[in-house]
Amino acid sequence: MTSETETTGARVLVVDDAATVRLYHSSLLLEAGFRVDEAANGLEAVEAAMATPFDLFVVDVNMPKMNGYTCVETLRSETVGTEAPVLMISTEDRPGDADRAYAAGANLYLVKPVSGDRLVRIATMLTAGKGMSA
Amino acid sequence: MGLVRKQAPQQPEEVLPEKRSTEALREQLADPDPDCRREAALGLEGVAEAVPDLLARVAVETETNVRDAVLTTLSGYDTEQVAGSLAVHLASDDAALRTAVAEALATMPQSVPALLPDLLAAPDHDVRVMTAMVLADMTHPDTAVWLIRMISEDPHPNVVTAAIDAFLPVAGPEHASVLEGAVQRFPDDPFLRFTVQAALPRLSGTA
Numbered sequence: 584m585t586s587e588t589e590t591t592g593a594r595v596l597v598v599d600d601a602a603t604v605r606l607y608h609s610s611l612l613l614e615a616g617f618r619v620d621e622a623a624n625g626l627e628a629v630e631a632a633m634a635t636p637f638d639l640f641v642v643d644v645n646m647p648k649m650n651g652y653t654c655v656e657t658l659r660s661e662t663v664g665t666e667a668p669v670l671m672i673s674t675e676d677r678p679g680d681a682d683r684a685y686a687a688g689a690n691l692y693l694v695k696p697v698s699g700d701r702l703v704r705i706a707t708m709l710t711a712g713k714g715m716s717a
Numbered sequence: 718m719g720l721v722r723k724q725a726p727q728q729p730e731e732v733l734p735e736k737r738s739t740e741a742l743r744e745q746l747a748d749p750d751p752d753c754r755r756e757a758a759l760g761l762e763g764v765a766e767a768v769p770d771l772l773a774r775v776a777v778e779t780e781t782n783v784r785d786a787v788l789t790t791l792s793g794y795d796t797e798q799v800a801g802s803l804a805v806h807l808a809s810d811d812a813a814l815r816t817a818v819a820e821a822l823a824t825m826p827q828s829v830p831a832l833l834p835d836l837l838a839a840p841d842h843d844v845r846v847m848t849a850m851v852l853a854d855m856t857h858p859d860t861a862v863w864l865i866r867m868i869s870e871d872p873h874p875n876v877v878t879a880a881i882d883a884f885l886p887v888a889g890p891e892h893a894s895v896l897e898g899a900v901q902r903f904p905d906d907p908f909l910r911f912t913v914q915a916a917l918p919r920l921s922g923t924a
Contacts, residue, residue: 600850601878601879601882602882602885603878603881603882603885603908603912603915603916604878604882604908606912606915607908607911607912607915610911610915644812645812645815645816645819645846645847645850646816647816647819647820647854650812650813650816651812652812652813653781653812653813674842674843674846674875674879675812675843677810677843679810683812695875695878695908696874696875696878696906696907696908696909697908698907699907699911
């Protein structure tokens, strides 16, 4: 799934099984000048990451086929080997959820809902200097 | 010495090999080799007496492919007892387990409805989010009714947005007020407002 504009911004993969969440995050990031691809689960995300170098991953936790933690672990493993920052966004706010995300390899863990301004601000910070020459 | 006719070996009763096999498979569920455990889980399909062993395995199994095999076999028992035992794991700290269980429950439309009153009233809102995930994939004539109830009544915005996401594929123009009501209940939730604003034109066919 790809919804790409003619911008030269950093390239982001939005990973969430909820179509509305993908639409929300993608719309915000597209409007801010990012190039955005989408994946509906961790498996799709890994496949996409093996084919395309992304500058940022925005990843949900609860997804079918491959959950967010496993997805991030796989992105960080030799299978994919990406060093691009990973922002995990989840409904889960139990003690230890963030720790699990960081242990898997995430750079930042946020709990839904995340305001548009905040998402764009963090995505911009995490991708500083990336994608401008694309 | 005259020839003595050997007695024909006694044939085992036909049921014995099957009994042994079932027992072996139940023991094999705890084998150190994941491939053996997976084989056992799949081999126990249709063996009702192994259901408690399979349910116990769900809680401790760490290999994804074995757990998936166990859940596939258990999904064949669309009973309230099995579904109820599985639903406990919707509250698990293990993301892989709770999502795998949600997928399994979605294939059990005969028994899950009886669990819904408790699931929709679960004090942990993450369990209610997972319940919306179950309903999103479950084929049942009342799915829309339950999702509308979640959208209209659940006190947590993340549950409501999860229910909206699950509901949109089956929603029609007549449901616009349900979605608008959710926005009114959570006016400060940007994602919920965005979702409803994006969905309303599509519901009315004006997108």
